[in-house]
Amino acid sequence: MSKDSFSEQDWKRFLTSLGEDPDRPGLAETPHRVTKAWKHWTSGYDQDPVALLKAFEDGAEQYNELIVVRNIPVYSHCEHHLAPFFGKATIGYLPKGKIVGLSKLTRLVDCFAKRLQVQERMTVQIANTLMEVLEPKAVGVVVKCRHLCMESRGIRTPGEETITSAMLGELQPNLALRTEFLALARD
Numbered sequence: 588m589s590k591d592s593f594s595e596q597d598w599k600r601f602l603t604s605l606g607e608d609p610d611r612p613g614l615a616e617t618p619h620r621v622t623k624a625w626k627h628w629t630s631g632y633d634q635d636p637v638a639l640l641k642a643f644e645d646g647a648e649q650y651n652e653l654i655v656v657r658n659i660p661v662y663s664h665c666e667h668h669l670a671p672f673f674g675k676a677t678i679g680y681l682p683k684g685k686i687v688g689l690s691k692l693t694r695l696v697d698c699f700a701k702r703l704q705v706q707e708r709m710t711v712q713i714a715n716t717l718m719e720v721l722e723p724k725a726v727g728v729v730v731k732c733r734h735l736c737m738e739s740r741g742i743r744t745p746g747e748e749t750i751t752s753a754m755l756g757e758l759q760p761n762l763a764l765r766t767e768f769l770a771l772a773r774d
């Protein structure tokens with residue numbers, strides 16, 4: 588099934604299955620809006636995460652400490668329920684000659700978040716892509732999210748936060764570096 592084949596007609600059928608009249612004024616444009624909204628929420632499938640990270644060397648020569656960007660917004664959907672999960676990501680890396688425009692870290696998070704996800708996979712994908720493109724000494728990613736599939740249904744635990752992390756390169760054996768990164772990442 589191609590990606591575009593879930594169409595406005597399908598959303599119209601969905602509304603009908605709820606017992607709604609899809610032609611009433613309030614719903615008449617809904618299939619069009621929802622199709623457009625889901626295209627946006629899944630637009631990460633059309634992006635190449637490697638291509639969007641334009642690494643460069645000019646400026647990185649003498650920089651040998653962690654670079655950390657905190658509180659990057661995450662808006663994703665869980666692949667189990669198609670329910671939103673949202674929160675923040677913090678990314679840190681210890682460069683080895685190559686750096687990347689800071690905004691590209693936010694674009695990278697968005698690229699993986701705008702797919703159907705589990706938080707664990709998204710966290711690892713972000714870290715692995717940075718490792719592959721920048722070949723830094725270390726990459727750390729911490730993601731903290733609320734999952735509406737747990738809050739508004741199912742177990743119903745409002746306010747619960749799920750924290751996932753990926754630590755690659757020197758962040759694995761080097762406890763002092765890990766402690767420093769986690770201190771910088773803390774709210």
Ligand SMILES: Nc1nc2c(ncn2[C@@H]2O[C@H](COP(=O)(O)OP(=O)(O)OP(=O)(O)O)[C@@H](O)[C@H]2O)c(=O)[nH]1
Pocket residue numbers: 665666667704705706707734736737740741742
């Ligand atoms: N590990 C992980 N689990 C997730 C994530 N998002 C949602 N889930 C969980 O996916 C699980 C799906 O469980 P199932 O038993 O198949 O589905 P369910 O009957 O709807 O489960 P309940 O939510 O417990 O009612 C649930 O435990 C969700 O909390 C995620 O990002 N990571």
Ligand SMILES: [Zn+2]
Pocket residue numbers: 665666667668669670734736737
């Ligand atoms: Zn879910």
